[in-house]
Amino acid sequence: MHQPTSSHAPHLNHRSPEGILLGSQIAVESIRIMGESMIINNLPEDAASYLADDITFRLKDIIRLSQKFMHHSIRNRLTTSDIDSAMRARNIEPVYGFNSDDVIPLRMTSGVGREVFYKEEPEIDIGKILNSTLPKAPHEISLRAHWLAIEGVQPRIPENPVSHCKEEKEVSEESPSSRSPRVESSYEIIESPALIDLPAELQLYYKEISEACVGINRVRREEALNSLSSDPGLLPLMPRFSVFINEGVKLKLSENKVPTLLSLAKMLRALLDNPTLSLDKYLHELLPSACSCALFNYQATHDSPEIWNLRTESAVIVGRMCKKYNDSVNSIQSRLTRLLFQILSDEATSLGSRFGAVNIISELGPEAVKILLLPHLQIGGEIVKKALDSEDTAALIAANRLQSLIVKTCAPVLVKSREPPDVVEKFELEFGYLGKQVWTEVRGLRPHLHAVNDVNVIVADSPVNNEEVVGEDVLSDYTGFTDEMGYSSLNQTVNSMDT
């Protein structure tokens, strides 16, 4: 048998023999029933089957013609008006009553042995209809214009689809000879951002946003941050933002300008929050900036809560970035944990930096806490004790903060990993100076042991947290790590570093 040639008309997808073999027909029985409804009994078999053939042919003819009307109306859905038009074109009297949208469904009763279907005709009280409020009028048809492409590039405005995958397909479909030099800029990892290439609007936007973010006007800043976290068209600006943040951080760190750093951190946070942006190409600039903000040893003349806010904020950012973009290629996680381990083990690190490090660890999840922080508690405890004993107010505050943070971080993990009962002595033995506080915290967190007094006592003990902590509650972030592999290798690296 001659094989059919390849499909030139993909819409004809009736490849299976059943598709065209259906040959469905109105049943002869139905014709009989219709005859009986007119008191024509004993309709002969041949007449009934002839009629069945004929009505099927007419039906298929009508459907075929109404498909033409549907095609010309540039639609895919066959509507009752198409069938009406088809009947009109064939000079048949149309079927009345199908202009409205609602369809009365058929209901079934089975009585007298046969199933009977009927259209339910409920009685409607006209008074009720008249008295009810009018339905909302539909909107009038309106016209809107937007640019689908500007000189061959599809702008990322809300009216255009946001589809990275489709663009990728196009890239592969392009014939080599016609590739334009200025193809989708979003896929080029631009080493040095060429300021000339962006269209004017984007340049303007960038200027405005960057000024607003680090400016003084609070309202403007918030608006800018809002825009950054939700705007879909920012991908081409990413390299610029990344450079901006990086340079800004470097500069301001050396100048110790904490408020600006805080604004930059918030900016980075907003970019991270934007669902349409992908920061993975800029991590090499952004992650170090965020880490530096968190771990830097700020030379503060007076203690301001802003530094702590900054550290917390940047820690959140680092943690998020790590979670989102970690993979086996860039192995951020392992590098980060190595760095944190180094920082914690180094005796010379300041309290502030330790605070930052602990914050990051807490962001990374319970696994990180277990591996990095718990072993560190002994030494940490010593340092805190030393600082608490010292006279320096700044050190005092720092130590207190660090202490509470450590406690807050470790306790929930311990609650999950260790079984009750909790024995004070064991905790003190294991964790040294901080052991008791950890123990109280743990006990406080255990549900059946929950004594309000205890918790209050603990809270009252440590003079902490009169200021607001920017960002979310760190401890509540228990999403944890699913990357088992990362942590097993991490464990190894940590252990190997011990020796």
Add this chain to the structure above:
Amino acid sequence: MSFVTEESDMTLDCSLISNMEDSLEDPDVSNQSISDKALEMSEIPATPNLQTFHFDPEMFDREDESTEEAKREIKNVFSFLDRKNLKTTYSALMKELDIPSNYDNINSVQGINSITDTVLSTFEAQADKYSSRYSNLCQFINRSLETHRFELSRFLYPIFVHFYIYLIQEGNIQAAKSFFKQHYLSLDDFYRDDLRHLLSISQVEHLETSQYTLNFQREKFSIRISSQTEQLLMRYLHSETANPILNTLSNNVSIDLYDGPPRNVHDVSKHTGALMGETAPSVNRSKVLYGVPTDQNFLEFLEQEANEAEKKKKHKLLQNLSPHKKNKQVSIPNSPQPTRIPVPIKQEREIQSKEPLFRAWLQQAHLSATELPCICFYSFLNCYENVISISINPPGSLICVGFSDSKIRIWALTPLKLRSLKAPDLLADLPQTNEDCTFDQIIDESSTKEVQVLLGHTGPVFSTCFSPDSSLLISASEDGTVRLWSLHTFTQLVCYRGHVFPVWSVEFSPLGFYFASSSHDTTLRIWSTDQILPVRVLAGHYSDVDVCKFHPNGNYIASGSSDRTVRLWDVLDGKCVRIFTGHKGTVHTLAFSTDGKCLASAGRDNRVLVWDIPSGGMMVELKGHAGCVYSLAFSRDDNILASGGMDNCVKLWDMRLILNSSDSDRASYKFVIKSFYTKSSAINMLSFNFSNVLIAAGIYTN
């Protein structure tokens, strides 16, 4: 209104009956004479008039009941022949039925019975013979050499359809259905729609109420094969006697032969798909004046501009103008005389209104594969599936939408909104001479609106078109009328009734004054605005004409149809000068290139085909769309072809590359430059304006 000429049938019958002299004696004779004729003609006929007789199909309907009746009928025939001593008729009948006999056998009742049985058995055998012949043909084709196979396979479709029709005509419904089910898979995919329709035909009477079968019965299916292939086929077919295939071929298939090796599968499949087969290149040999003559007004405008620039010493402007001048002054070859189609003289106001367009033309953006156009997309919101057709006027200042509730709405796209003329009583007050009264004075400023609604049609409006000077609008609708509207008063001017069936598409000629409409009644009609009856009627398509488009020089018109062909007609004498086959689905849109050499067509088969008008051949087949293509547009400098459709995607194709690449490259190269997706709007309309900005329009639905 019935166009089947039943009167002629009756006369034919009567003449035959009157030949048998005593036609009124027996009460059964009237039946006899008809069934006589039936017996005579129910063999594969030598004449093509298969549809003009009615005969009793019951003969072969139900085997058990009607065999008795059939026997009775045959007996009647033979007894009649015997009674009237019609020896020659008898021997002719026996010869045709291939039954050896002599006259004497009829005399006895026994003789009649035996003859009856033989006749019946031959007819029953015939039902099978189609199926067996067809499968033999299939086997032959499969066994033949690869080089010949593809060309030979073109025969399967017409033979299949004809055999099915024969079986239905003989009343052998069961055999027809089983023949269908056995063999339909041997045919190509793109014929499935037709085959579906064919399967639904199950009675003889249906054959006359289906345009498809009527076409097949009355017209010839054309196939193009090489002479070598033809020899092979004929050798095979002549090896069997009384071959129905041969009969079919001689009656209903026209074969175009060419010398040379048979074509390969790609070349063959490129051109197949049309309802009535592939056109012979000889059809496409007539001379077509495809050039587009330069607009005299444009040349004058250039002169003017050049003079002004010289006066003001704007050297740069002069430099810009000179290439245009050079291009335009060369006389275009193969272009028609300006007076070939009579057109009214342009009036001063019209010429003046064109100046901004000329200016835009001079400043048009140069497009190429590296310099892509800007695409402006107009979306219509809140339309609840009502919008059918969208069209825009050439300068891009007005957009018109036809709705399924028979309204037409016009939007103004420029700040200069829609204004209508003053009321008649106010107009009467104005001075009547030209110098004193300017156009602005007759416009009523208070009537400024952004949207105007035109009411008048009584059915969904399928197509609208602006006149070249944007003062008139024509619209086509399902009610069979074409209406002319004025864009100064926003009222109806004329209703042209000629098509009785739904009109699918209208278009104004680029020269103005003439417009064309294409309809479900398979014709195109060319009208002029001052004639109530059409000026030309272009008939020839086998199925309804879905789209029509004028050539840029206004002398030719192209039409795309449901019979999957594209035809090019000469407006002057109404002759069809080109037939392009190759589409595998209905053609929904056409576009001419600005220089008039190429024609692009696209439709339900998701492909865009570009045709070369001078030679009549296919330039390239552009695949890539995932849905039906509903709009096409060439850029003003012909470098880019844009296409859009149901897959929500606008694709840009590189015409320069297509024209420059040689024949062998064209088949496989991917010419798409880029695709742009919309959120969820099908692309209803595409058009390049004078500055080479691509304007697209569609409906936005959630």
Add this chain to the structure above:
Amino acid sequence: MSSNSHEPRDMSVMRSILKEMGVTDYEPAVLHQLMEFTYKYITGVLEDAKVYSEHASKDEIDLRDVKLALEMRLNHCYTLPPPREFLLEIARDKNSTPMPLINERFGIRLPPDRFCLTATNLQLVKKDRPAQKELPNKEIKIPQSMPTLDTITQSAVINEPTHSFAPFESTQNMSMKALKRKHDEDYDEF
């Protein structure tokens, strides 16, 4: 579309017919519409067949009656576009005449006035209703005899003081005069 509830067999047959024709997306009302059409068609044919069989003094409907009924129906329904030869002939006739000459004219070129829709429609202009407490019923006398056309039209005019035809008509006449095309231009060829 799987329906848990039963549906009449015809409906499922209709569904499969639509699927066979390649229609996958359709409004649900389409099924009902097609079923109505089927019922109407069959009952119409059977009714006609009954009439024919009674005319031939038969007891029951026969296949021939049904066929005749269908044939009669085809005379006025189910019209196809005209056959191709017919159209080719018409086209040949039409296209053999040369293109019509174009005469000097200005403005929009339209067919003769009687074919156009440019005639002014009547427009009802509402005038302010003067304060009338009572309807002017006393002006109508219920005529004893058959009212003549004059009285009726007169009373009609009097009864409707809110619609003023008269002043509009005068402006109409003026404007008509200005815009009406000159008589010699109003030629027609038919």
